[in-house]
Amino acid sequence: MASSIHDLARHLNISIGTVSRALNGRADVNADTRQRVLAAAKQLNYSPNQSGRSLRQGATHSIAFMLQPHPDDQQYGEPFFIPFLTGLQARLAEYDLDLMVVMGEPGQYQQERLRRVVETRRADAVVLANTRREDDRIDYLSKAGFPFATLGRSQSGDDTYPSLDIDFERAGDEAVDRLVARGHRRIAAIRPSLDLNFGYLFLDGYRKALKRHGIEVDPGLIADGFINEAGGYQVTPRVMLSKDRPTAIIFNNDAMALGGCKALAEMGIRPGHDIAVIVIVDTPLCRYFSPALTAFRPSLEPMGRRLAEMLLASLPAFAGPEGTRIIREVWPLELIARDSD
Amino acid sequence: MASSIHDLARHLNISIGTVSRALNGRADVNADTRQRVLAAAKQLNYSPNQSGRSLRQGATHSIAFMLQPHPDDQQYGEPFFIPFLTGLQARLAEYDLDLMVVMGEPGQYQQERLRRVVETRRADAVVLANTRREDDRIDYLSKAGFPFATLGRSQSGDDTYPSLDIDFERAGDEAVDRLVARGHRRIAAIRPSLDLNFGYLFLDGYRKALKRHGIEVDPGLIADGFINEAGGYQVTPRVMLSKDRPTAIIFNNDAMALGGCKALAEMGIRPGHDIAVIVIVDTPLCRYFSPALTAFRPSLEPMGRRLAEMLLASLPAFAGPEGTRIIREVWPLELIARDSD
DNA sequence: CGTTTTTCCGTAAACGTTTACGACAACACA
DNA sequence: TGTGTTGTCGTAAACGTTTACGGAAAAACG
Structure with a gap:
């Protein structure tokens, strides 16, 4: 006892x-x-006793991380989240906060899980990942007045919550820049078909860079697919069968890139030789793939720590002397040049 | 309100x-x-309100998962745990239990985190991963009488807690079997140098199979290294420089295998051609590596679900009519034959 | 109709904290 | 000596539940 x-x-x-x-x-x-x-x-x-103080103080001292699986993705964006979680939890631990991980089935069910966390007050705040362009989770939390922060931006809600995102627009832009500098003018873009916000941001950057270089955007070179290997495998041939074949492809997801490369291989097209391939976002798989894939890499662990700080700064109970602040940041990616472009 | x-x-x-x-x-x-x-x-x-019922009932309705990072491993055994966690949390959710993830710095600090969870009663039970052969966490929890289950076996503690492990012994055995059947007799074994229990189990199976085939165990073909890519890179040349060069290597960790293959490449030795390579345990990296690595694959998600069930069966509050049961299981691995052997 | 049983509900304590409030003593000051 | 201040501590309420206990009414039984 x-x-x-x-x-x-x-x-x-x-x-x-x-x-x-x-x-x-x-x-x-x-x-x-x-x-x-x-x-x-x-x-x-x-x-x-934690329950005792929670009850009295009306605070659970724990933060929930909602990992919403994509309907397409069997792997929960696998390699991406562990380093992020590591950073997040490390910083939270410094404030004696626990990390609760909530997953759940794809689709609507996640909303139920979220409601449960909020309504039974199992956490003091929530961190959302896999933000959609229109994200009902954000709408719900905003309306409920429940504190939260997001990894990734969204068009939902006003800007009254902290968010940390990767600069997909700039990555798309830089990828095109790099390819054009290497003589490419027919550049395809392949991204997930879901409403994930980063897919839009990436395409914005892609278009902007093409325009800057005086290259007309060819809709036949832009394709959407399931956000997994099968999706990339399925959709890549579509852009390759375009009248004027692309000489480069930018994949907006690592799993799709892997599937795409498989399709290319079957068509006898070798990445790094016959076609240039660039991936946004890098994962360990890109590095060990053959050929090693050139990719844009985020700093996941620091991002996790940073988002924790941003969330805490927005919570009255943790806000410093300067008071409660809403911070929104967009972090750059680092280009890791390998053998595929 | x-x-x-x-x-x-x-x-x-x-x-x-x-x-x-x-x-x-x-x-x-x-x-x-x-x-x-x-x-x-x-x-x-x-x-x-969750805090209210927790206080009254003396139960938090949450389970803590302790992810103890290896001192060597910067990646927290990265790809391994997400599917496992997915299964674990899915089953726990069915019982309205939350999943708390506790990481922490490598080494002694983890003990502090564990003590905190136990002493402040932040969770009703604990799930341990990365079990060591001698695991002070197990000793501590046993002594404290705190409910827990482990992913992986250990020599610490008596057998009064549920545990689920992979059959590393059998995998080591089968790997040797397969290699011998393909004509190999000089088979090296490379494993982590840490006190991780699976390293011992693997070696037991390896030795047993060699003996069965009448092959003498050559200590020069067994090597330990850091449980990461650098470790494999560092230690692989050592067995290759053995008087009578091995024609096959079994790696007891995927990251070490990757590093080992890098070392082999630098020596002009091609896995799948000049040498056979088998990996225990498989991760996505093995599949996408070139050549794709033959490996033994666990069913991580089902294992997560199963361990949740086993833990719950051992908790009086959740045990069925048959009462509290301690279950210990060892699951087989599936051989995924690829191009490296 | 009297007695026993059953059904249903209210009362109040308890879980382990934190914290507003007031009390008391000591001390300083005039 | 009286008044005000400061430092320290105890008392008790409160957070939101669950649950043991008892009681009243209704039902069942003879």
Whole structure:
């Protein structure tokens, strides 16, 4: 049986109120008694019951991370999230906050899981990933007045929540830039068909760069597919059968790139030789693939830490002296040049 | 402001006791009142405050998953855990249990995190991963009488906790079998140097199979290294420089295999041609590597679900009519034959 | 009709904290 | 000596539940 604050108080012949104040560093407690309480706490191996303080304080001291699986994706964007989670949880731990991971089946069910977290107050705030362009989770949380932050932007909600995103627009732009500089003018773009916001941002950058280089955007070179290997495999031939064959492809997802390369191989087209391939976003798979795929890499672990900070800055309970701030950031990607372009 | 059980009771002109009983499906409540309570709960959008019930019931309704990073591994065994976590959390969700993920810095610090979870009762039970042969976390939890289950076996503790592991021994055995059948007799084994239990199991199987085939175990063909790519890169040349060069290598970790293949490439030795390579355990990287690596694959998601079931069966609060049972299982791996052997 | 049983519900305590409030002593000051 | 201030602590309420207990009414039984 674990020791409670009552045991501690009894052991010290002191009231539980004083014990609590001593433990919580309140000012109105004698320095000497504080020492005795601290010593006794260590000796009796006391630590405050979390449920008790949660109830009293109305705060659970835990943050929920919602990993919404794509309907297409069997792997939950696999390699992407672990480093991000690592960073997120590391920073949260510094503030004595726990990390709750909520997944769930693809589709509508996720909303149920989210409601449950919010309504039963299992977490003090929520971190959303896989943001859609129109994201009902964001609408719901905004309306409910529940604190949250997002990894990725969205068009839903006003800008009253912290968000951290990768600069997909710039990555699309830079990818085109790089390819044009290497003599390409027929550049295809393949992205997920879902409403994921980054797909739009990427295409914006792609178009902008083409325009800047005086290259007309050919709709036949733009294709959408399932956000998985099969999707890339399925949709890549479509752009390759375009009248005027592309000499380069930018994939807006690593799994799709892998599937696309498989399709290319079957057509006898070798990435790095017969066609240039660039991937947004890099994962370990890109590095070990043959040929190693040139890709844009995010700093996932620092991003996790940063989003934690941004979320905390928006929570009154954690906001510094400057008060509650809503921060929104867009981070650049780093180009990792490999053998595929 | 969220509605409490008091609001509900006031709204219905009924006592909170009755409301609670109605909501919790207790028998001693009129069918009619129960309907009214349920309807009102839906209408007022009531759901019970989690902290409140936790405090009263002495149960948090959440399970902590401890992901202890290897000191060597920058990636937290990256691809391995997401599918496992997916299965684990899916099954837990069916029982209305939350999943808390606890990571932490490598080494001793993890113990602190574990103590915190246990002592502040932030979770009802713990799931351990990356079990060591001698695992002080297991000792601690056993001594504290805190419920837990492990992914992976250990020599620590008695067998009074549920555990689910992969049959590394059999995989090592089968790998040797396969290689011998293909004419190999000089077979190297490379495994992590840490105290991870699976490294021992693997080597047992490896030795047993060699003995069965009448092949003498050559210590020069067995090497340990850091459990990461650099470790494989570093240690592979050592076995290759053995007097009588091996014609096959079994890697007991995917990252080490990748590093090992890099070393082999630099020595002009091509896996699949000049040497046979088999990996335990398979990850997506093995599949996309060139040549694609033959590997033993676990069923991670089902394993996650299964371990959840086993843990729950050991918890009095969830145990079925048959009572609290400690279950220990060892699951086989499936050989995925590719191009490297 | 009296007695026993059953059905249903209200009361109140308890879980372990935190914190507003007030009390008391000690001390300073006039 | 009286008044005000400061430092320290105890008391008790509150957070939102669940549940043991008892009681009243209704039903069943003789």
